[in-house]
Amino acid sequence: MTDPIFEELRFRNLTIKNRVFRSNVSGRFDNEDGSLTQTRINWECKFAKGGVGAIISSYVPVLMEGRIIAGYATVHRDDFIPLWAKLGEAVHSFGAKYIMQLSHSGRQMDLPGIHNQHRPTLSSTNRKEPLHGFLCQAMTKADIQRTVQAFARGAWRAREAGLDGVELHAANGYLFTQFLSSGINDRTDEYGGSLANRARFLLEVIAAIRESVGRDFHLQVKLSAIERNNVIPWEGKGNTLADSVQVAKWCEQAGVDALHVSTGSLFPHPLNPPGDLPIEVLAATYDVLISSGVYGFRNFLLFRYPLLRPIFRWIWFRMKKGLPFEAISIEEARAIKATVKIPVINTGGYQTASVVRKGLESGAFDAVAIARSLIANPDLVEQWRAGREQPAIPCTYCNKCLVNAPENPMGCYEQARFPSRDAMIEQLMTIYRAKPQLVVPTPAEV
Amino acid sequence: MASEPVTAVEAWRLRRNWKVNLLVLLAAIVLVGFLAALVVGIWVLRRISDNSSPHYPDIVEHFKYGSIGAEPSSGIPYGIWKVLPALYPDEFEGRGDFSAFGFLYETDADGRRRDLPIGISQRKVRGVDVVWLNCATCHTGTWRANAGDAPEIVAAMPSNNLDFGRFVRMVFRLSTDPRLAPDRLFPIMEEQGIELDGLDRLIWRIGVLPIFREGLLQTRASLLPLMDMQPPWGPGRVDTFNPYKLLQFGVEASALTEEERIGVADLPAVFDQHPREGMNLHWDGNNASLSERNLSAAIGAGVTVETVDHEAIERVADWLGDLKPPASPHRPDPAAVARGKATYMTGCASCHGYQGDGAYVFEGQSIGLVEPIANLGTDRARLDSYTEAFRAQQLEKLFAGTPYQFRNFKKTDGYANLPLDGLWLRGPYLHNGSVPTLAALLQAPEERPKAFLRGLDVVDPAGGFAAPGCDPAAPPARGYCYDTSLPGNGSGGHTYGVDLADAEKADLVAYLLTF
Numbered sequence: 001m002t003d004p005i006f007e008e009l010r011f012r013n014l015t016i017k018n019r020v021f022r023s024n025v026s027g028r029f030d031n032e033d034g035s036l037t038q039t040r041i042n043w044e045c046k047f048a049k050g051g052v053g054a055i056i057s058s059y060v061p062v063l064m065e066g067r068i069i070a071g072y073a074t075v076h077r078d079d080f081i082p083l084w085a086k087l088g089e090a091v092h093s094f095g096a097k098y099i100m101q102l103s104h105s106g107r108q109m110d111l112p113g114i115h116n117q118h119r120p121t122l123s124s125t126n127r128k129e130p131l132h133g134f135l136c137q138a139m140t141k142a143d144i145q146r147t148v149q150a151f152a153r154g155a156w157r158a159r160e161a162g163l164d165g166v167e168l169h170a171a172n173g174y175l176f177t178q179f180l181s182s183g184i185n186d187r188t189d190e191y192g193g194s195l196a197n198r199a200r201f202l203l204e205v206i207a208a209i210r211e212s213v214g215r216d217f218h219l220q221v222k223l224s225a226i227e228r229n230n231v232i233p234w235e236g237k238g239n240t241l242a243d244s245v246q247v248a249k250w251c252e253q254a255g256v257d258a259l260h261v262s263t264g265s266l267f268p269h270p271l272n273p274p275g276d277l278p279i280e281v282l283a284a285t286y287d288v289l290i291s292s293g294v295y296g297f298r299n300f301l302l303f304r305y306p307l308l309r310p311i312f313r314w315i316w317f318r319m320k321k322g323l324p325f326e327a328i329s330i331e332e333a334r335a336i337k338a339t340v341k342i343p344v345i346n347t348g349g350y351q352t353a354s355v356v357r358k359g360l361e362s363g364a365f366d367a368v369a370i371a372r373s374l375i376a377n378p379d380l381v382e383q384w385r386a387g388r389e390q391p392a393i394p395c396t397y398c399n400k401c402l403v404n405a406p407e408n409p410m411g412c413y414e415q416a417r418f419p420s421r422d423a424m425i426e427q428l429m430t431i432y433r434a435k436p437q438l439v440v441p442t443p444a445e446v
Numbered sequence: 447m448a449s450e451p452v453t454a455v456e457a458w459r460l461r462r463n464w465k466v467n468l469l470v471l472l473a474a475i476v477l478v479g480f481l482a483a484l485v486v487g488i489w490v491l492r493r494i495s496d497n498s499s500p501h502y503p504d505i506v507e508h509f510k511y512g513s514i515g516a517e518p519s520s521g522i523p524y525g526i527w528k529v530l531p532a533l534y535p536d537e538f539e540g541r542g543d544f545s546a547f548g549f550l551y552e553t554d555a556d557g558r559r560r561d562l563p564i565g566i567s568q569r570k571v572r573g574v575d576v577v578w579l580n581c582a583t584c585h586t587g588t589w590r591a592n593a594g595d596a597p598e599i600v601a602a603m604p605s606n607n608l609d610f611g612r613f614v615r616m617v618f619r620l621s622t623d624p625r626l627a628p629d630r631l632f633p634i635m636e637e638q639g640i641e642l643d644g645l646d647r648l649i650w651r652i653g654v655l656p657i658f659r660e661g662l663l664q665t666r667a668s669l670l671p672l673m674d675m676q677p678p679w680g681p682g683r684v685d686t687f688n689p690y691k692l693l694q695f696g697v698e699a700s701a702l703t704e705e706e707r708i709g710v711a712d713l714p715a716v717f718d719q720h721p722r723e724g725m726n727l728h729w730d731g732n733n734a735s736l737s738e739r740n741l742s743a744a745i746g747a748g749v750t751v752e753t754v755d756h757e758a759i760e761r762v763a764d765w766l767g768d769l770k771p772p773a774s775p776h777r778p779d780p781a782a783v784a785r786g787k788a789t790y791m792t793g794c795a796s797c798h799g800y801q802g803d804g805a806y807v808f809e810g811q812s813i814g815l816v817e818p819i820a821n822l823g824t825d826r827a828r829l830d831s832y833t834e835a836f837r838a839q840q841l842e843k844l845f846a847g848t849p850y851q852f853r854n855f856k857k858t859d860g861y862a863n864l865p866l867d868g869l870w871l872r873g874p875y876l877h878n879g880s881v882p883t884l885a886a887l888l889q890a891p892e893e894r895p896k897a898f899l900r901g902l903d904v905v906d907p908a909g910g911f912a913a914p915g916c917d918p919a920a921p922p923a924r925g926y927c928y929d930t931s932l933p934g935n936g937s938g939g940h941t942y943g944v945d946l947a948d949a950e951k952a953d954l955v956a957y958l959l960t961f
Binding site (some may be wrong): 112116118119120133135291292293295296 | 450451452453454455457458585888
């Protein structure tokens with residue numbers, strides 16, 4: 001009997017070799033202008049080599065105004081197509097597929113960078129993001145139409161680059177969530193109010209992509225099944241599972257090929273990524289966010305001073321009580337899968353082979369998307385194939401990778417997993433091993 | 447030119463800055479106001495919560511000047527105490543102090559006259575200096591061998607000088623004196639050297655004076671009708687229980703029966719208390735517990751259940767326990783003393799104990815027991831002033847629910863047989879001080895002086911103090927003429943020894959002068 005983890009997964013327009021996706025995750029690998037670098041290619045190939053069936057890119061903005069962190073590659077220019085093509089070629093060379101995650105931050109912009117720092121971000125609402133106090137202003141209809149077209153062009157560029165599909169990041173608090181969420185969207189026009197109105201922007205983007213790339217290019221949508229938007233206690237709770245099931249159905253009807261189920265209407269969120277929150281590390285890395293939002297300095301003080309930490313600890317950890325680190329949203333995935341015919345991918349701390357197998361066999365999902373456990377062990381899939389239940393040195397869910405992301409290279413920062421600090425740093429530096437072909441610029445390029 | 451804000455967040459902050467600044471300013475004002483209020487509040491609170499009293503390490507000083515807790519409920523604010531001589535120069539005989547009422551003044555270590563007399567203690571009451579009585583008020587007196595000598599002050603002897611009744615009547619005048627209004631009183635206080643700052647004046651205006659005047663009005667309303675029914679108390683005398691009925695239990699003076707109205711009796715000596723434990727104490731022997739008698743006496747001095755300073759009282763009681771009276775200055779003929787002792791041992795010692803060689807012997811078949819009035823025949827007014835109804839209230843209400851609750855008071859039918867230690871300092875004699883000398887006490891009642899001056903402190907070779915005769919119908923300008931014909935003042939009874947021969951009486955007096 002074959003291991004369900006290693007069965008092929010056939011989407012309408014795409015087949016991948018197993019049931020493991022590298023979930024979207026990135027570091028500040030790329031250039032300020034949004035062009036990707038060799039480091040990103042090295043990063044993605046690390047997982048392709050490790051045996052995952054497909055890689056969902058990091059968050060890729062379709063407009064410079066939709067970046068979450070300056071230094072993440074974008075897909076807002078046609079002349080970036082060859083760069084993405086090279087990335088696709090590299091990943092394909094290790095036998096994995098590559099799906100670009102098309103994204104827009106909306107108000108959830110952590111590091112605006114020189115392009116965005118002078119203006120509020122565009123969102124569904126004028127209300128500040130509640131955790132960091134990121135400023136925003138409600139999009140006009142013209143803004144919406146321009147953004148819809150930007151997504152369509154982004155998908156077209158991905159296809160032109162020879163990538164294997166695109167994913168719309170409609171989860172975790174970014175622009176699509178800001179429209180979908182009843183806890184955030186306070187519009188009174190046809191993009192606000194009822195669930196159908198709130199889903200209108202997402203469905204318009206899907207339609208525009210289909211119009212742009214045709215019916216035979218893989219398109220999946222990542223949704224937060226339950227928003228739990230009240231991390232800051234006085235915020236509304238946001239969409240329920242029933243709301244998300246309905247949105248999932250509409251996506252299917254609109255021609256989406258797969259759904260990727262996550263949770264939470266912020267990123268990070270107490271339940272996503274599940275696990276600990278190392279506030280003592282935040283005390284050292286959150287400084288780069290102080291100027292990003294009007295609550296930045298307040299938050300820094302909460303992280304910096306041990307006497308104040310219990311305040312944030314209460315805010316953050318009160319939602320986690322009694323919930324596992326692994327398979328945290330499996331039941332939500334199961335509920336969505338039960339109502340759609342297209343495959344469902346689930347994310348949320350997966351690291352144990354039997355848990356994944358059971359989820360596949362029981363019909364909770366068709367695949368899993370994994371980020372942190374693969375950062376800790378890029379060969380996780382091969383270790384499973386070798387019969388391990390968990391990798392020899394598993395991810396501890398410490399989330400130090402998460403809180404280092406704004407300031408330091410992406411990688412595993414759990415020193416306990418390494419023989420020494422030097423070994424940990426060596427691991428972090430592996431993504432710089434393959435060097436780009438450096439050239440002498442032409443006069444026009446200088 | 448102002449530069450553009452670097453980020454949208456900075457722009458937002460700048461737009462919002464005036465609100466923040468306003469908020470910070472308001473918060474700062476509130477904070478400063480709060481802190482100022484806090485500082486002022488703490489300062490005021492510290493001042494008005496000060497209930498301290500001076501501590502006197504020396505026990506004699508403590509007895510004379512230490513507080514027993516009478517000031518909070520009964521006292522006179524020190525500032526008023528100081529201006530009283532200026533307010534009533536006639537009453538004070540122009541002396542500028544309280545000696546006109548028989549209060550005794552000592553000099554301090556530097557030879558300066560002390561500010562307060564013996565028997566007046568001082569305590570802060572909610573930050574205000576208040577003075578009032580302690581044990582020494584009624585139990586410190588003077589004697590001298592000759593009229594020209596300086597008086598010797600003796601702690602624990604009866605206060606033979608103090609005319610407490612007259613003093614109280616003077617204090618009562620304050621309650622209706624328009625000069626006690628703040629605007630009239632403050633200048634008088636300033637003239638007397640009492641400086642009040644702004645807070646003091648406020649506290650005096652809204653607290654001290656209204657509370658003092660109100661309390662005084664109530665006390666006066668209760669007590670004055672009683673005092674008006676009684677003959678003037680005179681020096682060395684006080685009504686122990688009737689004021690107590692009025693002030694502690696709210697009894698109206700008019701509700702007192704005619705028999706009980708006059709409880710005025712002599713202030714007693716309080717030497718050598720330990721040997722008296724278990725004897726029936728008070729003139730009528732109504733309590734055999736020393737500590738209960740002490741507390742009851744303290745109530746008479748003005749303490750209440752709430753304000754009493756038990757520790758201070760117990761300190762005094764410990765000291766008095768073994769305090770011996772000073773040796774008698776009389777030098778009678780030893781042969782006469784020996785003869786007199788023989789007579790005494792036969793007829794007197796079983797009731798009163800006796801003076802041994804150098805120490806008093808507190809032994810005798812009937813010492814400390816109550817002798818029925820029917821046998822004694824002395825004036826019964828003091829006996830009748832202590833009633834069964836009053837006793838019931840004492841036992842029910844005083845210190846109820848505390849370890850100090852009164853349990854030992856009883857109604858008796860006579861007067862107690864008392865030890866006679868320090869007898870030379872205890873004249874005039876009998877419970878009401880109606881017989882001026884020991885020699886007079888050995889006379890038949892009808893031959894005893896009908897009226898005599900009280901309040902003198904020159905010792906008399908006949909025992910007691912000089913007490914020249916006087917005419918109540920034409921009393922002398924100074925001094926108090928004690929009239930034995932007035933209610934409560936009767937000098938009859940205690941006829942023991944009146945039938946002795948004159949020589950035997952002289953011998954007996956000679957022996958008694960050695961006590």
